[in-house]
Amino acid sequence: MFYMSIFFQYMSQYIKTKLQYRTDLVVEFLSDLMFQGGNLIFILVVFGHTQLLNGWTRDEIIFIYGFFLIPFALFASFFNIWDFNERYIVRGEMDRVLTRPVHSLFQIVLERMELESLLGGITGFIVMGYAASRLDITFHWYDAILFVLFVLGGTFVYAGIFISLASISFWSDARSSIMPMMYNIGNYGRYPVDIYNRIIRYILTWILPFAFVGVYPSAYFLRKTEWYMYSFLTPVMGIVCFTLSLLLWNAGVKRYRGAGN
Template sequence: MTRYLSLYGYFLIQRFKILMEYRLNFFIGSASTAILQAASLATIWVVMRQIPSLNGWNFYEVILIYGLLTMGESITHMFADNLWTIGWNYIRSGDFDRFLVRPIDPLFHLLADRFCHDGIGNFVTGALLIGVSMYSLHVALTPLRAIYILVAVISGGIIFIALNLITATSAFWLTESIPVTQVVFNMNEFAKYPLNIYHNAIRILLTWLIPYGFVSFYPASYLLGRDAGPVVWLSPVVATVFILIAYRVWLFGLRHYSGTGS
């Protein structure tokens, strides 16, 4: 474990050396995600001006949901972006074999191979949004809430990574996994709004099958003191269960790969 941590640190340093070489690219990347977020926020703002309350949730409350989702998403973006490109950049080109002849875990190698700085912009935006929302709603940042947010964001990141890992594994069969990943990933759009505005089916889907609800809506409900039941405590549990399932799926894909090659 310590070996992997120090190795990851070393990968990260090398990655930043490359990024510094393309400094302009680095800033454009970080800024572009922030700009995209701004556009997305503008949409919510326009919507909320028309309907000041979405099923009892006002603008700043929706912003809290949005901020939590953005922070969770930024974690996959930073640490697991290679899951998007595994098919095209690694399996199709045969570069994935390189990971298999090295004495480290191939999934670790895949993820460590490219830290994606574009996520930093999202991370900062998400944090700012949570701050703005809590400030406007007079929700004080008590130590308990701070820990709760930390755990929720990490769990949220893990939920995103788990879902992307499951869909990325399809690359072992299809070579190109982006369309599959895209379909599941895009479901997070629903989680930008309070889940109680949707039909039951969608709510169940986003809670138990593609659990983006645990990234944003349930933690936000807790922070705002809304009565959502014990589910508000389940984010870390759901994250653990999903990442374990995802890792199993990944290992299954890996076995298929060693049976067939590319």
């Protein structure tokens, strides 16, 4: 209850701050919308030259992309730690965080919160709805429960990977460009993994499991029965990735010795 209280207080203050600069909020939303629109245009351009992509139709890939946007929006809203190395290790702000009686990762998540990114999830629902209507997908009552589990699983997969990358900074305080590179690799998870070669498919499934953010959970709703096992593994992979990242983070915090002078 203590952590929940702090979380909602942070959210309240964040919303008040953002509402003071409504124009900036609108500009951020429009820029995100343009970026997502650019990705959709790319898909449409690809299917302007072919009817199928290794057996996948245009609307199926659009559905996968729409689903991908929802866990990614949650990740971008609450786990925006791409500049952790620069801000908290190189500049020494981690020293400030560690003086407070709240878990360090929880504090950083709250400080880097960007709730406006949740608007990307709304776009995801719209894209999914469009694709589902064209594919005549029927949903059962329990699909809503599975949808929530799959979205949370995908969010925790993304969060686990990037928290683990941020934790490396505790052992190496040099500036690193690995975060932007990993963001680019993560984009591969919004396309069917069977369009890649076997090595890339293995990496996206078991080493950097970005496929569990988009294509694998979407396969269930698209009734790709041959991939159901991977679909139902999504929440498990989310728990495993996030748990491992917390263990790595806690070990890194114990290793941390301060910024020095």
